[in-house]
Amino acid sequence: MGMKLLVLGGTRFVGRHTVEAALARGHDVTLFHRGKSGPELFPECEHVLGDRRIGLEALGAQEFDACLDTSGYRPSEVRRSAEFLESRVGRYAFVSTISVHAHPERSGADETAELAPWDPTQGEELNEASYGPLKAACERIVQASFGERALVLRPGLLVGPHDPTDRFSWWVARLASGGPVLAPGPAGARVQWLDARDLGRFTVQLLEDGARGVYTAAGPAEPTTLGELLGSLLNYGGGDGELIWADPGFLLDEGVKPFRDLPLWIPEDGPRGLFSVDPSRALAAGLNPRPLVHTLGDTHRWLGSRGPGQPWQAGISPSRERELLDRWQAQSAHSPFALPSGREL
Numbered sequence: 037m038g039m040k041l042l043v044l045g046g047t048r049f050v051g052r053h054t055v056e057a058a059l060a061r062g063h064d065v066t067l068f069h070r071g072k073s074g075p076e077l078f079p080e081c082e083h084v085l086g087d088r089r090i091g092l093e094a095l096g097a098q099e100f101d102a103c104l105d106t107s108g109y110r111p112s113e114v115r116r117s118a119e120f121l122e123s124r125v126g127r128y129a130f131v132s133t134i135s136v137h138a139h140p141e142r143s144g145a146d147e148t149a150e151l152a153p154w155d156p157t158q159g160e161e162l163n164e165a166s167y168g169p170l171k172a173a174c175e176r177i178v179q180a181s182f183g184e185r186a187l188v189l190r191p192g193l194l195v196g197p198h199d200p201t202d203r204f205s206w207w208v209a210r211l212a213s214g215g216p217v218l219a220p221g222p223a224g225a226r227v228q229w230l231d232a233r234d235l236g237r238f239t240v241q242l243l244e245d246g247a248r249g250v251y252t253a254a255g256p257a258e259p260t261t262l263g264e265l266l267g268s269l270l271n272y273g274g275g276d277g278e279l280i281w282a283d284p285g286f287l288l289d290e291g292v293k294p295f296r297d298l299p300l301w302i303p304e305d306g307p308r309g310l311f312s313v314d315p316s317r318a319l320a321a322g323l324n325p326r327p328l329v330h331t332l333g334d335t336h337r338w339l340g341s342r343g344p345g346q347p348w349q350a351g352i353s354p355s356r357e358r359e360l361l362d363r364w365q366a367q368s369a370h371s372p373f374a375l376p377s378g379r380e381l
């Protein structure tokens with residue numbers, strides 16, 4: 037028999053794919069959200085409208101087998117939902133992030149890694165620096181409130197259709213459009229990603245299995261480098277693109293922002309551990325990252341529905357890229373970073 041599942045969110049990206057996975061498995065899904073994002077989605081589900089930062093009273097006395105929380109970012113809002121739902125849901129699954137790690141520069145982190153501390157006197161303003169510590173504080177609240185009934189998913193970079201961050205999709209679009217492509221060296225840097233649909237399926241499976249505890253969710257199963265990833269994206273389109281690998285020091289000197297201007301780039305002295313976490317517990321429990329080519333094809337098709345002139349949330353403009361390429365090529369004629377394949381690095 038299907039589960040009665042409450043989703044706090046569910047209409048954007050991660051939640052949306054998880055709801056799709058739950059519906060495909062025959063579960064009965066209720067969505068709680070404000071009615072702002074994707075209100076037309078999932079007409080077959082009950083939608084209860086409300087703002088979790090104010091309260092969940094609109095849910096009334098309903099009870100659920102499980103709650104999936106994809107929209108909790110601040111301790112106060114997670115405390116509110118945990119208190120309200122403690123006696124109304126069987127289990128509480130919280131979508132966290134590997135950004136909770138206290139030492140994101142270290143590679144190989146698993147579920148036992150130390151979590152970043154959060155100081156309540158710092159407030160709950162959400163920004164790049166506070167995101168991880170706030171999510172860690174949210175995790176602690178879920179664990180304290182639900183104990184054995186708590187499930188925590190810690191995904192790394194999530195990609196695929198409907199990703200609002202554009203971090204992966206920008207590269208897909210950029211490499212499909214051909215020409216010389218500015219790539220952040222070294223090509224041998226490790227990279228991890230997971231199709232959000234695989235996280236969705238895995239989350240639903242864990243809920244069905246009655247799993248508890250923490251799962252670090254990242255892929256692919258085999259270690260992969262940025263050079264291999266961008267090379268695959270390039271080959272997929274079959275176009276005339278060419279990767280030009282630039283020295284990271286040059287890019288930093290030029291003010292190029294890692295991860296934002298050139299997504300998927302984390303410099304050597306940055307939080308490189310975010311691309312080398314250890315997902316073995318999740319893989320052993322059934323996480324099954326799909327082949328890159330499937331994510332690529334679906335992302336490509338989804339990009340076709342992008343509105344004309346819709347601004348990118350990540351990446352650099354063609355003119356800025358051209359300017360950087362010109363400068364890099366002028367100063368690097370003999371640098372090993374200029375090798376097109378980057379495999380030699």
Ligand SMILES: NC(=O)c1ccc[n+]([C@@H]2O[C@H](COP(=O)([O-])OP(=O)(O)OC[C@H]3O[C@@H](n4cnc5c(N)ncnc54)[C@H](OP(=O)(O)O)[C@@H]3O)[C@@H](O)[C@H]2O)c1
Nearest residue numbers: 045046047048049050051052069070071072073088107194
């Ligand atoms: N993207 C990544 O690479 C990545 C990596 C690691 C972890 N994560 C985690 O994945 C999750 C991202 O999820 P998503 O945004 O894609 O999930 P989603 O559940 O698909 O979308 C967010 C949902 O939250 C609802 N919502 C937002 N504010 C709300 C409020 N105040 N009250 C009630 N509902 C509210 C939105 O609807 P309304 O706007 O209609 O309210 C929407 O349904 C986050 O927890 C993030 O930390 C993401």
